[in-house]
Amino acid sequence: MAVDFENEIKQLRATMASVRDVTDLDRLQEQITELETEASSPNLWDDVDHAQKVTSSLSRAKAEHDKVTGMDARIDDLEALVELGQEESDAETMVEAERDLARLRKDVEQLEVRTLLNGEYDEREAVVTIRAGAGGVDAADFAEMLMRMYLRWAERHDYPTTVLDTSYAEEAGLKSATFEVKVPYAFGTLAVEAGTHRLVRISPFDNQGRRQTSFAAVEVIPLIESTDSIDIPENDLKIDVFRSSGPGGQSVNTTDSAVRMTHIPTGTVVSMQNEKSQIQNRAAALRVLQSRLLLLKQAEEAAERKEMAGDVKASWGDQMRSYVLHPYQMVKDLRTGHEVGSTNAVFDGEIDDFIEAGIRWKRGQERAQD
Structure with missing residues (x-):
């Protein structure tokens, strides 16, 4: 035609x-x-x-x-x-x-x-945290695969990133990792990646070669700015210092420069160990903590509005994508239905189509609720 x-x-x-x-x-x-x-x-x-x-x-x-x-x-x-x-x-x-x-x-x-990125914080830079979920060492390895995927995606677009914290698992992979994507609209772009990611594959850590399903959680929050009114009283903070650690728990620092900051009222915990000094790690931890509290406040306000409107729908971000490497190869977004068979390309950072489909889907959900 x-x-x-x-x-x-x-x-x-x-x-x-x-x-x-x-x-x-x-x-x-x-x-x-x-x-x-x-x-x-x-x-x-x-x-x-x-x-x-x-x-x-x-x-x-x-x-x-x-x-x-x-x-x-x-x-x-x-x-x-x-x-x-x-x-x-x-x-x-x-x-x-x-x-x-x-x-x-x-x-x-x-x-x-x-x-389509016109949300209150969509213009902000982003702080991304990846945590290993159920699945043992496979989940920790999956968390590291996801971190590499997002860093490669940022590299493809020439977006500067800063790794703020990495907590290594004992055998392989990561317990958790936090990094910043330092470009405007990073939060609005990556917010659709938040939720539970699932990996299905033959486990490289299983001597019997059995298929393993593992999970990892992705959190995306907007980076706090000096104009935001998130004041945290000193009495609401518990601050611990410890030595930075590398893979296998080995010490990579001879001084107590790493910082763990706990917001007592909400139980929110932030750890930072990638800066060289305790002062730098404390400042980075406070910035990320303020960002999380800002998003928490926004979520609470949104929940109140939904409750008043009688909306009992589940959160859009849960169980959002599956990565299947066996018995076939496919990556599928469970919200938008977008899928591809090139799993290696996805893990190498080719996720723009998934992000774009997610943004359009999210905007459609918001319009339907208005």
């Missing part, structure tokens, strides 16, 4: 119009101008941390601006290619136009997903 290029291009332009409205290119250009002025200051590198923040923010803002404006130019190029092919009745040119259209559709859809 012949492709209706006129209608396809019209739809692409309509989608890009909504993308530009949400992106607000004028505001973004103002931000770029301000950052360029700051980056050109001769004293910029007097504060290395601040300078790195300015330069990375400038790079991201330019990339976002260029991505939107560049897409408009690509649609113009496609339209010109189609006109040329039709005028000259050139079949080869029309085949090329179909290929360009397919690529454009996918890229525009990815930009469109950003327009």
Whole structure:
């Protein structure tokens, strides 16, 4: 069936119009101008941390601006290619136009997903925690596989990450790990990854080669900002210090620099051991604790609203994805139905399609409840 290029291009332009409205290119250009002025200051590198923040923010803002404006130019190029092919009745040119259209559709859809991220904290950077669940050493190994998957995903997009804490299991893998994804909209993007992940495979740790099902939990919270009003009285905190440990429980630090911070009223516990000093670990632990309490407060308010509305539906984030390596290979999202057979690619960070489907699904759930 012949492709209706006129209608396809019209739809692409309509989608890009909504993308530009949400992106607000004028505001973004103002931000770029301000950052360029700051980056050109001769004293910029007097504060290395601040300078790195300015330069990375400038790079991201330019990339976002260029991505939107560049897409408009690509649609113009496609339209010109189609006109040329039709005028000259050139079949080869029309085949090329179909290929360009397919690529454009996918890229525009990815930009469109950003327009769905309009939650209260969606613009924030993210703190991701992965915990091994039921399944013994297989679950700990699965937790490490998931951590690598998310770090590879971030690397593919040039998103900076910082590992804040790793608690190694005795035999292999991780009991838990916490890391930051330090780009705008990281929370809104990754929030759909929160929930219970399940792995089915022949256990490499079972001498009899039996099939094993193991679980890991993923938590995603927005990174706290200085403007957020989450005050924690000193009396509400219990702070313990200990030595950092590596795989197998071996000590990797000769001083008590690691910090475990407990919020007594809620029982929330945060551990940090990846910074070099106790002061740095304490500051990082407090930041993550404040972020968790902020999300907890938001969840409690949402639960109260649901209770008043008589909504008794289960949370959307539970038991959300299965990774099957035996007897067949498949990764399937149990909420959206999206599935692929390339399990190696998924564990190597190719999860954009799952994330995009999850964002669209979550937005649809929210609309249905409004």
